[in-house]
Amino acid sequence: MPYVLSSGEIADKQPWGIAKIVAMFWGILNFFFMFFRTLISPGSHARGDQYTQDFRGPGGGGSVHHVTSDADMAAQLKRAGSKLVVVDFFATWCGPCRMIAPYVEQMAAETPNVVFLKVDVNQCDGVAAQYSVRAMPTFVFIKNGRKVDSFSGADIEKLRVFVYRHC
Structure with missing residues (x-):
């Protein structure tokens, strides 16, 4: 499916395919999960x-x-x-x-x-x-x-x- 760039050129692929968006979503979700798990874990040094x-x-x-x-x-x-x-x-x-x-x-x-x-x-x-x-x-x-x-x-x-x- 063709894609029109802001400059008016026609490209063959979209720069943000669904696979990239899903991968970014899971990466961000994993980051927040690990961050908050560290904060609430017993004996965590992240809290000071x-x-x-x-x-x-x-x-x-x-x-x-x-x-x-x-x-x-x-x-x-x-x-x-x-x-x-x-x-x-x-x-x-x-x-x-x-x-x-x-x-x-x-x-x-x-x-x-x-x-x-x-x-x-x-x-x-x-x-x-x-x-x-x-x-x-x-x-x-x-x-x-x-x-x-x-x-x-x-x-x-x-x-x-x-x-x-x-x-």
């Missing part, structure tokens, strides 16, 4: 629930402590002594922060001799300013009370390398 409490690694290993104030940060650093402290600066609205959060929990469970802290930059802006945090997530590595390294971005392998380098 993981930022509301301390994290306990499986098997009673290390944990990630959620820093609530500047004074809490100072107390945690003092308590850590000579251990390596990994500080995860995050924001609840940050997608990459949510993506890497389960891996930070897992690493805390695997390395109980390392202290893992999470700092919400919106809640503890003084701590974020002290360590010159400009992007999220930013990981700062502290040993004996001094900053030894840092990097920004949700790079799981880089985090692992930095932890074992300074451990």
Whole structure:
């Protein structure tokens, strides 16, 4: 069946056949189904629930402590002594922060001799300013009370390398 283009030319096929429309419909439907399934699934990190409490690694290993104030940060650093402290600066609205959060929990469970802290930059802006945090997530590595390294971005392998380098 001929088809007339807007320029007046005659084409043999329609640009939007029924098969293309049906395929697009199913693709969009699948996207929304997967998106909402992620939001309502138990234990979903898409809602940001993981930022509301301390994290306990499986098997009673290390944990990630959620820093609530500047004074809490100072107390945690003092308590850590000579251990390596990994500080995860995050924001609840940050997608990459949510993506890497389960891996930070897992690493805390695997390395109980390392202290893992999470700092919400919106809640503890003084701590974020002290360590010159400009992007999220930013990981700062502290040993004996001094900053030894840092990097920004949700790079799981880089985090692992930095932890074992300074451990």
